[in-house]
Amino acid sequence: MDVLTVQKTLQYQGINPGDIDGIWGRKTVAAVKLFQKVRGLQVDGIVGPVTAQALFGIVPNTSTGQHETNAGPLVWYQEAVDLIGIREIPGRASNEDIIKWAVNLNIDFQNDDIPWCGLFTAHCIGSTLPDEVLPKHPLLARNWAKFGDSCTPRKGAILVFWRGQPNGVFGHVGFYKSEDDDAFHVLGGNTNNSVSVARIAKSRLIDSRWPRTASSISGDIVHTSTNEPFSHNEA
Template identity: 50%
Template sequence: MTSRSKAAIEQIQHTLARKGFDPGIIDGVWGRRTESAVKAFQRSEGLVADGIVGPKTWKALLGETEKIVSADNPAIPWFQEARRLIGVREVVGPGNNPKIIDWAKHTGIDYDSDDIPWCGLFVAHCVSATLAGEALPANPLGARAWQRFGTTCERTLGAILVFWRGSRNGWLGHVGFYAGEDGSAYHVLGGNQGDSVSITRIAKDRLLDARWPATAPKTGAGPLILAANETFFSTNEA
């Protein structure tokens, strides 16, 4: 099971828990309690109780054939760069995280304080660091400027999602990378989310656009459906 993404393991754990099989803490980590819950589920379905979620167990558990989506896909290097930076955090109070300031220097963006919203800077860094020929939008610090980036696309791993913030008809926004979705929210890998690079859930009705780099071929993978999790929504990413 270690070859599956954290999101896929969380999906299995969520579903086991909803069906009454306790996987322990739902954390995306494949541990003994999760394996034991899988075995108990398999026995209840008349399957071989080996604790391995193969095609038959997946379909019995989730009601559909597993869609294999690799978060490690080398065709989306900007998304790999974003994943590598999860946990980078701005400095609270005086001072700045030099890593965030360096993103601006290397991208040629005038930016000198991580107190200024940096979701657009994060996306600009990930794109420019991995796609040398890709043109950034004018004013990449402005989240809504990313609506003019690249080409429009469907929701798929690595797509750049642009959201409104405050008011749909205003100018404030947020931008990050599509990491999946559940019934009511997009899971967004972005910067300046809780003052750090993280994955958070953003309500679907806030989406303005989905964009794809013009110089990168589209993967055709389609949406990545994750287990429902109604525990929180991000409401302010500044």
């Protein structure tokens, strides 16, 4: 579902979604919830087929056997895609965009020399799913194995990996983009010091998690092939 179209339609119907900017932010979520409340729908802030039918007059296609909100946007994943290329700044300076993610979530994060894959994940979830409960100490990658609900790895899922040793303390967290026979292609922060995609061996996976407030949305399993080498250090 195109976010800009959702915002324009909400505004046309007299509900203020905030800036018409194509960004799935808290004001847009709140506007969707208000629309759902007024129409007597389930109030979850997600534009799935039922809400889309009420908003646009679209009749859901149930012949494919898809679930209620397969058409709903993976807004947290889209936020991650939009940030590809963001890099930390070498030396004593820090990228202010990365610092701002922490400030907005009240996370103690002093500089981008600190591993920030967990912060990136927290920003993408927290800025687009305002009712979602983040894990305690989200900077620690392995803590994301306690986030939301366990799920089959699929597009948009939060993938948690061990780093160094399977039973150690270090890890990496990011979002499922696709997979091949041996590896997941993971969109994450602090990969080669930037927001980028790494090919991580499936044998390193600790768990795959899904946001609880987006339980009615389903991502696709995306198979692809590549000659890229495995990533061995995402810090």
